Amino acid sequence: MPLRNAAEDVGRVIREGLLHPVFQPILDFRAQAYLGFEALIRGPASSPLHRPDQLFAAARSAGLASALEHACREASLRAFARLGLPGRLFLNVTPGCLLDERLMNGETCRLLNDLGIAANRVVIELTENQQITDLPGIHEGLLHFRGRGFQIAIDDLGEGFANLRMWSEVRPEFVKIDKHFIHGIADDRMKYHFVRAMQDLAEICHASIVAEGIERCEDFAFVRDLGIACAQGYFVARPASSPDRQLLPTVVQALAQKQLALSPAGARMATxxxxxxxxxxxxxxxxxxxxxxxxxxxxxxxxxxxxxxxxxxxxxxxxxxxxxxxxxxxxxxxxxxxxxxxxxxxxxxxxxxxxxxxxxxxxxxxxxxxxxxxxxxxxxxxxxxxxxxxxxxxxITEMQISAARYANPLTQLPGNVPINEHIDRMLAAGKSFVVAYLDVDNFKPYNDTYGYRRGDDVIQLLGRLICQSVNQGIDFVGHIGGDDFFVVFQSADWEARCWEIVDRFGEAMQPMVGASGHGGGGYMAENRKGELVFQALPTLSVGAVRVHPGDCDSHREVAAAVSVAKKEAKKGDKNLPGRPPGGCVFVERRRSGQVDDSRLAGSVLKPCLESAAGQPKEACRRPASTSRKVSAEE
The missing domain is CATH 3.10.580.10 (CBS-domain)
Structure with a gap:
């Protein structure tokens, strides 16, 4: 199509119906199916006006932007109806055209009735390429359309007008995050924190997040695990004039490659x-x-x-x-x-x-x-x-009652029954995982000296530290009872997380002895004979066992193996005579099915690098391989 001038060219495209809608699917992670399709427009093929940015730029320069947008909506609706596409239709509307007389006077609703498309299937997507100047008018328009069943989406959050103020005032049903924040999110901690904040706001505002611009499998999996509702991008599906209604095999495979999710409070997963x-x-x-x-x-x-x-x-x-x-x-x-x-x-x-x-x-x-x-x-x-x-x-009520029945009353963490159920689920699923048994050393003298209330504070503190240090999306935390805790890790950096818990617990115990604290990493208190003696601060021993498919048949075998590892961890301080006891992590490196009650050959004992006083240990320094960067889950 040869170009003459903007007004004539755009006018001809509108008059002769030379607009070609294409539709890009939007995936609903929870339904594992398409929520709907976004209508995108293309101009005449083999023409400079084929690309939508050039087409709309020419229309704006010719003063035909509103007419072109109206023609695009009509072409998209007719094509959507002709194809019989399921789900919702996301229609792009600029704020300036929201109050267009052709939208407000019922013309669009009449077209929908003629085409057999219910208004509640149409989502008006406010695009970012125009600054909003008439906010009261926009509110009036949104009220008009919502009253007729339409839903509202804000496009490209983080770009243009779609800022936090607009989100809070428009209160859309859908919020689309700009692709800048999604592309590479699996490798970019800053983008992760931005998107996580947006997700938190969405939950408060009862809006569904759509992550746009997903092009990599890694970003797709990361967005899914963040709990984002919907995904859109070339990895999900490219725009097409007649899109496939079935998910692409690569998407189905990516959805299937999912670590075993945790249920609320560790109860049996109900689906x-x-x-x-x-x-x-x-x-x-x-x-x-x-x-x-x-x-x-x-x-x-x-x-x-x-x-x-x-x-x-x-x-x-x-x-x-x-x-x-x-x-x-x-x-x-x-x-x-x-x-x-x-x-x-x-x-x-x-x-x-x-x-x-x-x-x-x-x-x-x-x-x-x-x-x-x-x-x-x-x-x-x-x-x-x-x-x-x-x-x-x-x-849900039954799950909540069950969770409350089996939760530890002090920490509200899952107790023995849900711990056993979760381990059996992991074994049945054939997943590799790591179990860690955490036990506080020197707890009884502290509890006897400062009272049970202060002892409860230590237990609750440890429960919080464990929950903060694990990936709560995939790592299960349980409270066996007393000062004993249990973690089922799926995180790849589980060993570094164990050391983080040990270190943070040691640091947190320093101020918990008050004025009676001693500079050597403990406090003076009476023993059972009434003698004033030095008592070491409570520290943490962690025994860990790798469990691979086929290693164990039930949670009983897993519990027996990790109990032995915990005993070995508690022996760690004896290897360091003359030093204040520090926490340690003992990792059983063999197949857990081979573990018995004898001392374990081939195991690794690694006492904590720093003592309570901050001085390095004399033996068995912590390997550098156990250090870790702060992961995206945090």
């Missing part, structure tokens, strides 16, 4: 599959009359899913359909029409592996009617059955 009710679905070409017959034949059937092949496309609510057909002549007029006419075209769809916690968050963020309708459960994107909010709440 959507535990809530599954295998309701036979209705095909998308079924009539309303046949759906009514299903409901009338089964009084317990509250919702009926609708599928196209084996892919879910909607959900029909019993009461809504009965209410429609109760009106005069409705059954006669619409009985033979397709059941898609009265179905919810944007149902809540979740993957069978979604946890109870993830399901609760999704329901809290979803429109209220999903609380009554429930959700569709899929496996690999294919329909399996339905689940109800009532059953989910009952399951």
């Amino acid at each position: 959507a599959i535990n809530l599954l009710r295998p309701v036979p679905p209705a095909p998308f070409d079924a009539s309303n009359e046949s759906v009514m017959a299903r409901f009338e034949a089964d009084p317990e059937l509250d919702v009926l899913p609708v599928v196209r092949g084996d892919l879910p496309v909607g959900l029909i609510n019993r009461h809504i359909l009965f209410e429609r057909f109760a009106r005069p002549f409705q059954r006669e007029l619409f009985g033979r029409a397709s059941c898609t006419q009265f179905m919810d075209q944007a149902p809540l769809v979740v993957d069978q592996q979604a946890t109870a916690q993830e399901l609760a968050i999704m329901l809290a963020l979803a429109p209220k009617h999903h609380l009554f309708d429930g959700f569709i459960i899929t496996g690999g994107g294919k329909y399996l059955g339905v689940g109800s909010s009532h059953d989910l709440m009952a399951m």
Whole structure:
């Protein structure tokens, strides 16, 4: 298409319908399926106006930006309907065009009705390329569209107008993080902290985060493990005029390569599959009359899913359909029409592996009617059955009661039962992991001298230090009882984390003896004979065992092996005569299935490098390999 002048060229593109929408999928991590598609526009092929940046620049210079944007919306909506794409449609709208008369006067709603697209499937995505000057007007426009069922998204957080103030005032349902903060996040600690802060704000504001610009598998996995709701980028899928509705094999593989997640408070992990009710679905070409017959034949059937092949496309609510057909002549007029006419075209769809916690968050963020309708459960994107909010709440309540029953009352950390259950889960999953048994040395003299309240303070302090030093997303922390703690590590740098706990505990104990403290790393107190003697400060001994698939058959074998390692750790101070005792980490290097109660050959004993007084030990200095950088999980 040869160029003449901006006004003529852009005008011709609009008049002759030379706009070509493409759609880029947005992945919902929790459902492991596409949440929807963002509509992107392309101009005429083999033309300088093919690229959207050049197309819109020409339109702005010709004073046709609003007309072009309106044409883009209409072309995108028509293409979305023609392709029959599932889920939501994200439509880009500049703030200046939000109050366009063609948007506000009902023209867009009439087009949606003609195309059969429900307003609650459309997300108005406020783009960043224009400064907002009329904030009250924007609020008025947003109120107008929300009242008609539309949802709102802010694009490119961190760029342009989409700042924290805008987020707090617009209160969008979706917030898209600019790709600058996502690309390379797996290797950039600063980007991690930025995105983590945005995620925390999103939870407070009840918004879902969409991470844009994901191009690497490493960044994809990192964003997923951060708890981000959605992902978009070339790694997920590239924009296409007719996008595939199934996840790419590389994405499916990346989703499957996930370390075993921890359940809240260590309780048994419950997922959507535990809530599954295998309701036979209705095909998308079924009539309303046949759906009514299903409901009338089964009084317990509250919702009926609708599928196209084996892919879910909607959900029909019993009461809504009965209410429609109760009106005069409705059954006669619409009985033979397709059941898609009265179905919810944007149902809540979740993957069978979604946890109870993830399901609760999704329901809290979803429109209220999903609380009554429930959700569709899929496996690999294919329909399996339905689940109800009532059953989910009952399951969560049961989990909370179970967690409270087995939690340690002092630290509220999981006790022996959930510890054993978690180890058995790890063994059943065939995962490699490390178990660590942490025990406080010299605790009884301290407890006797300062009282049980101060002793409880030490135990609670240690519990906090352990939780702060592990990766709480993948490392399990339990409290066996008294001054004994247990950690199941999946972190690759577990050994350095153990040393960090030892070091931080030693430092924290210094001020806990008050004025009676002694410069040699202890305090003066009476022994059982009433004699005033020097008592060493409490320190920490850690016994650790690597567990590989096939090493152990049950948690009992794991517990026996790590108990032996803990005993060896507590012997460490005896190797350092004349020095104040320090903490140590004992690592059993052999297969844990070979461990017995004898002294372990091939093990490594590494006393703490620094004594309580800050002086280096004389023997067995800590290897440099145990030092670690602060990881992104912190």
